[in-house]
Amino acid sequence: MRCPEFESAYVLDDHESAIKSFKRIVNYYSPFGILSCYLDSLISKYQLTDVMSGIYLNPEDIREIHKEHEVGSHGRTHKLLSRLNEEEQMGEIIGSWEYLNNLLQSPPVGFCYPFGTPISYNARTLKILRCSSYKYATSVEAKPIGVCDDIYQLPRYDCNMFESIAECL
DSSP: OOOGGGTTTTTTSOSOHHHHHHHHIIIIISOTTHHHHHHHHHHHHTTOHHHHHTTSOOHHHHHHHHTTSOOOBOOSSOOOGGGSOHHHHHHHHHHHHHHHHHHHTSOOOEEEOTTOSGGGSOHHHHHHHHTSSOOEEEOOOOSOGGGOOOTTSBOOOOGGGHHHHHHHO
16 A cells, blocks of 8 residues: 655655665555564574664663763654554653653653654644653754744754765755
């Protein structure tokens, strides 16, 4: 099933078209969990558990970062919010807040949308955030912040775009 609203996903990424197509299929069209299932199988098959444990932050890493920097929420399981119903979105958004609040003994104030682009969240997402304890939310819509009039849709530049940003300076 093709959805025209998702066709613009990853158009700004500087990847080969096959990679863009793969990312779009996995994130927007496949059943949730299928990629995790495949990755878990590959990690197990090739005995990469030790390698993978060094890639992701553990609770102690998060506490250490929090000593010097703000740690914001990014969803409980990094699901594409625009594909979830309101209850599922609440679980992702509020569950992430609760996890960080319990871990850091300090409530997170910021939220960053998983996948970050405006099509990765929707009006339900904004409603939940506005009724929550979050003070702001950021996307990776690349535009000057002065153009933004919504504290729950603050634009910022994707850290993966630094090379193209440097070219603009």
